[in-house]
Amino acid sequence: MNVPDLAAPLPFTDLRAQYLALHDSIHARLQRVLDHGQYIMGPEVGELEKRLAGFVGVRHCIGVASGTEALLIAMMALDLKPGDEVITTPFTFAATAEMIVLLGGKPVFVDVETDTCLIDATLIEAAITPRTRAIMPVSLYGQVGDMAPINAIAARHGLAVIEDAAQSFGAMYQGRRSAGLSTWGATSFFPSKPLGCYGDGGALFTDDDALAQAAREIRVHGQSGRYVHTRVGVGGRLDTLQAAVLLAKFERFEWELQRRREIGDRYGELLAGLPGLKMLTIRGDRDCVWGQYTVFVEDRAEVQSALQSLGVPTAVHYPKPLHHQAAYAAFCCAQCCPVSQTVAESVLSLPMSADLGHVDQERVVAALKRALAR
Numbered sequence: 001m002n003v004p005d006l007a008a009p010l011p012f013t014d015l016r017a018q019y020l021a022l023h024d025s026i027h028a029r030l031q032r033v034l035d036h037g038q039y040i041m042g043p044e045v046g047e048l049e050k051r052l053a054g055f056v057g058v059r060h061c062i063g064v065a066s067g068t069e070a071l072l073i074a075m076m077a078l079d080l081k082p083g084d085e086v087i088t089t090p091f092t093f094a095a096t097a098e099m100i101v102l103l104g105g106k107p108v109f110v111d112v113e114t115d116t117c118l119i120d121a122t123l124i125e126a127a128i129t130p131r132t133r134a135i136m137p138v139s140l141y142g143q144v145g146d147m148a149p150i151n152a153i154a155a156r157h158g159l160a161v162i163e164d165a166a167q168s169f170g171a172m173y174q175g176r177r178s179a180g181l182s183t184w185g186a187t188s189f190f191p192s193k194p195l196g197c198y199g200d201g202g203a204l205f206t207d208d209d210a211l212a213q214a215a216r217e218i219r220v221h222g223q224s225g226r227y228v229h230t231r232v233g234v235g236g237r238l239d240t241l242q243a244a245v246l247l248a249k250f251e252r253f254e255w256e257l258q259r260r261r262e263i264g265d266r267y268g269e270l271l272a273g274l275p276g277l278k279m280l281t282i283r284g285d286r287d288c289v290w291g292q293y294t295v296f297v298e299d300r301a302e303v304q305s306a307l308q309s310l311g312v313p314t315a316v317h318y319p320k321p322l323h324h325q326a327a328y329a330a331f332c333c334a335q336c337c338p339v340s341q342t343v344a345e346s347v348l349s350l351p352m353s354a355d356l357g358h359v360d361q362e363r364v365v366a367a368l369k370r371a372l373a374r
């Protein structure tokens with residue numbers, strides 16, 4: 001392999017190339033909104049919801065203000081009460097547990113699998129108590145957790161399952177799409193997620209008519225009609241302008257998913273067998289859309305700073321499991337969930353986007369080889 005030019009820094013997520021590729025349709029979509037002027041709940045929101053519900057393969061999609069808001073509204077629609085318990089993983093972004101706590105609920109942390117960083121389904125049943133209301137698996141890095149056994153456990157105990165699909169929109173599990181696999185699927189359109197808008201946005205997915213109706217009301221202050229407040233809600237709508245951006249980006253989303261899988265496979269081939277590095281396992285009954293392209297490395301701090309000096313940006317998702325964060329320490333003992341602590345010490349995310357070209361990817365690989373050899 002040629003050692004490519006190591007001068008100019010690479011973007012961690014290349015939103016610029018995507019913008020240039022979709023320039024005309026993004027501008028046309030935005031212009032249409034500026035012309036009709038319906039900035040709140042304009043026709044683009046409904047159009048997007050219809051498209052995405054069809055894509056995921058469920059009856060209902062509800063566009064909301066963010067992925068965090070999606071989790072909040074999903075639990076409000078389930079009528080989560082103070083003291084109710086929700087089983088989830090501590091190895092995730094804070095929003096997952098944050099919304100449980102905000103509603104007065106208690107996150108019950110269950111450890112993750114060493115090779116996938118996804119919730120260990122075999123540990124869930126032991127964590128169920130009479131207060132358990134829901135299980136919230138996180139489809140971390142773009143790979144769905146083991147939803148079949150999780151759904152079976154939930155059915156046995158009468159629990160809801162809320163998939164935090166913020167990093168996995170478009171991923172497949174046993175022939176079906178992420179976010180359409182359980183009671184609720186909650187995704188995020190934060191710019192760097194697999195399907196991203198130009199600000200904050202998110203969506204909820206369900207096949208349950210009553211839950212969908214509840215969520216539609218909750219996102220507009222609990223209104224069942226104009227100024228008819230049947231329940232307590234939030235201001236949680238998706239902006240029309242963001243829906244317009246998403247409609248434009250959705251035009252080539254299937255292509256982007258394919259690119260992400262190919263780039264992920266290529267990283268796997270180019271990095272396989274390097275000393276000091278281990279790859280994430282992708283299970284045979286699913287794929288990964290690489291919301292983050294994450295590997296395990298020894299001596300992460302050194303590798304990361306060596307890569308930085310070679311112009312390759314990296315990130316750590318996440319440096320600490322939530323039960324080691326001050327805001328969530330009360331919910332779990334420090335020694336609990338040891339695998340989450342172990343993986344938190346070695347995970348490293350590399351540049352990934354649908355527009356990452358061969359040459360740039362080779363540059364990342366060459367830099368990583370040099371960093372690991374130091």
Ligand SMILES: *Cc1c(COP(=O)(O)O)cnc(C)c1O
Pocket residue numbers: 066067068069092093095096138164166167188189190200201202
């Ligand atoms: C990004 C993310 C969220 C929150 O989504 P926002 O749109 O930023 O509110 C929640 N959970 C996980 C796992 C995420 O990666």
